[in-house]
Amino acid sequence: MLTDTRYQRRKRLALLAILGAAIAWIAFDALLGGSAEWARVISRLPLLLTGSGPAWSIQGGFAFNVLMGMLSMAIATLLGLLMGIALLARNAWLRRGAFMIMNFLRNSPWIVLLFAMLYLLPHRVELFGTTLSFSPFFKAVVGLSLPTAANFAEIIRGAVGSVHSGQWESARSLGYGTAQIYRQVILPQALRRMIPGWMNLYALLMIATALATVTGVQEVVTLLRTTLAMESETALVYFYLTVLLMFFLYCYPIALLARRLENRTKGDAI
Amino acid sequence: MTARNQSLIELDGIRKSFGGNEVLKGISLNVAKGEAVCIIGPSGSGKSTILRCINGLIPIDEGFVRVGKHRVHEIRHERGMRPLRRQVAMVFQQYNLFPHRTALENVMMAPVQVLKHDPGEVRERAIALMAKVRLAGKESSYPGELSGGQQQRVAIARALAMQPEIILFDEVTAALDPETVKDVLTTIRELVEEGMTCLLVTHEMRFAREVADRVCFTDHGLIVESAPPAALFDTPQDPRTREFLSQVL
Ligand SMILES: Nc1ncnc2c1ncn2[C@@H]1O[C@H](COP(=O)(O)OP(=O)(O)OP(=O)(O)O)[C@@H](O)[C@H]1O
Numbered sequence: 457m458l459t460d461t462r463y464q465r466r467k468r469l470a471l472l473a474i475l476g477a478a479i480a481w482i483a484f485d486a487l488l489g490g491s492a493e494w495a496r497v498i499s500r501l502p503l504l505l506t507g508s509g510p511a512w513s514i515q516g517g518f519a520f521n522v523l524m525g526m527l528s529m530a531i532a533t534l535l536g537l538l539m540g541i542a543l544l545a546r547n548a549w550l551r552r553g554a555f556m557i558m559n560f561l562r563n564s565p566w567i568v569l570l571f572a573m574l575y576l577l578p579h580r581v582e583l584f585g586t587t588l589s590f591s592p593f594f595k596a597v598v599g600l601s602l603p604t605a606a607n608f609a610e611i612i613r614g615a616v617g618s619v620h621s622g623q624w625e626s627a628r629s630l631g632y633g634t635a636q637i638y639r640q641v642i643l644p645q646a647l648r649r650m651i652p653g654w655m656n657l658y659a660l661l662m663i664a665t666a667l668a669t670v671t672g673v674q675e676v677v678t679l680l681r682t683t684l685a686m687e688s689e690t691a692l693v694y695f696y697l698t699v700l701l702m703f704f705l706y707c708y709p710i711a712l713l714a715r716r717l718e719n720r721t722k723g724d725a726i
Numbered sequence: 727m728t729a730r731n732q733s734l735i736e737l738d739g740i741r742k743s744f745g746g747n748e749v750l751k752g753i754s755l756n757v758a759k760g761e762a763v764c765i766i767g768p769s770g771s772g773k774s775t776i777l778r779c780i781n782g783l784i785p786i787d788e789g790f791v792r793v794g795k796h797r798v799h800e801i802r803h804e805r806g807m808r809p810l811r812r813q814v815a816m817v818f819q820q821y822n823l824f825p826h827r828t829a830l831e832n833v834m835m836a837p838v839q840v841l842k843h844d845p846g847e848v849r850e851r852a853i854a855l856m857a858k859v860r861l862a863g864k865e866s867s868y869p870g871e872l873s874g875g876q877q878q879r880v881a882i883a884r885a886l887a888m889q890p891e892i893i894l895f896d897e898v899t900a901a902l903d904p905e906t907v908k909d910v911l912t913t914i915r916e917l918v919e920e921g922m923t924c925l926l927v928t929h930e931m932r933f934a935r936e937v938a939d940r941v942c943f944t945d946h947g948l949i950v951e952s953a954p955p956a957a958l959f960d961t962p963q964d965p966r967t968r969e970f971l972s973q974v975l
């Protein structure tokens with residue numbers, strides 16, 4: 457306990473030192489003429505955030521990253537749930553099949569999956585006379601949700617497996633059937649343990665949305681590489697720094713909250 | 727469904743292996759209605775496995791298991807085990823309460839969800855049982871907020887709420903602090919005195935001598951000796967029993 461609080465204090469001091477250094481560096485840099493570059497960044501901030509110049513309508517930019525992240529997460533949660541159920545199924549073939557798909561997706565580099573979507577999904581399909589066209593946005597969302605779903609399935613399997621085997625035994629000895637045991641005993645306990653992992657996964661996915669630039673979707677990195685490519689080289693450094701900061705400010709609080717929840721579930725009995 | 731004898735529980739020549747490890751090598755045991763039988767023996771001798779064969783938590787490889795009118799070794803499906811599980815309750819060393827439910831909910835869950843009894847009636851029964859195990863007032867505590875001894879008594883109340891004919895106790899005091907052991911043993915003693923059929927695996931030799939009608943000593947998957955407590959503890963016949971008792975007494 458004692459060493460734990462001392463460790464926490466040191467960690468806080470280290471973080472403060474880093475923050476202080478960053479502020480000092482920015483102030484110093486501004487004195488050396490960096491302020492002009494910052495002004496450039498600020499004038500283009502609406503573009504970075506929404507993909508459209510001065511008007512605040514969402515055409516891309518960081519908002520697209522957020523949107524892609526949320527959509528992919530929603531799809532991944534649904535797919536991952538199905539895959540997770542298959543992983544726990546009594547039928548051995550279903551289980552093995554799900555296991556192979558999950559491991560394949562979990563061990564593929566995300567960027568390769570995104571490129572694969574580019575070539576696997578057609579530009580448009582004719583269905584009952586109506587033409588569906590797959591936009592880069594759609595492809596990016598599919599490409600991102602696949603590995604996320606596989607990771608979520610593994611989180612589900614881990615959480616269910618982490619419930620003590622004594623819970624199964626006592627529920628069975630009370631006459632519960634398998635489905636009832638999942639519903640009444642295992643899932644309520646597993647769910648609590650899944651949530652931190654799910655949140656971490658979302659933060660990870662959010663970071664990975666930057667990779668979607670390979671599909672040509674107008675997200676923030678694509679903007680940096682196209683619309684903003686004619687900025688001066690020094691200005692670009694500031695633009696990239698700003699984008700890094702955006703991702704950090706969005707993802708870090710999620711990771712923090714997840715860690716806090718995780719610590720709380722650790723205190724659970726059994 | 728004829729009983730081969732009058733016992734409530736009848737085990738005949740049961741064998742069980744885990745992988746290549748033969749854990750039970752022909753266990754035969756009869757328990758009559760209202761009888762309290764204690765099983766003692768060294769760690770790993772198969773005591774817990776015997777109990778788990780009785781309520782079908784573990785399928786046996788060979789032999790005959792009957793509880794009341796249920797021939798346990800013939801039941802192939804988990805679903806077929808349900809009527810048996812209503813008749814036989816089990817209390818575990820690690821309590822195995824459901825940590826996400828309060829003490830009272832733990833006691834009420836199975837009668838309502840499995841037996842489909844009326845919740846209002848079950849609630850009254852559960853409150854009475856909590857009082858019986860001397861935990862009145864702890865109804866809305868979560869297992870994590872209770873001491874080991876209190877959790878174990880909730881587990882006993884949970885078993886009783888199923889209105890079983892038989893209760894299997896698997897070293898229920900082994901994980902407890904010495905002070906709380908007494909409360910749990912008192913609760914069990916009362917059940918035995920009320921005539922509940924009990925099969926107890928225990929390391930508490932004094933307790934076994936007090937409450938048991940019969941004590942069985944197991945070693946390496948066999949029941950080596952079985953006798954009334956006075957005989958088994960004072961004049962053990964088998965050298966292995968003598969050696970074990972000299973170590974634990
Ligand atoms: N599910 C299982 N899978 C594999 N081996 C098992 C399993 N359950 C029990 N065993 C083995 O069977 C043997 C007997 O186990 P059991 O739990 O019945 O012993 P015990 O007499 O209850 O011991 P203890 O006093 O330590 O509880 C042990 O060697 C154990 O390793």
Ligand SMILES: [Mg+2]
Pocket residue numbers: 773774775896897
């Ligand atoms: Mg045991």
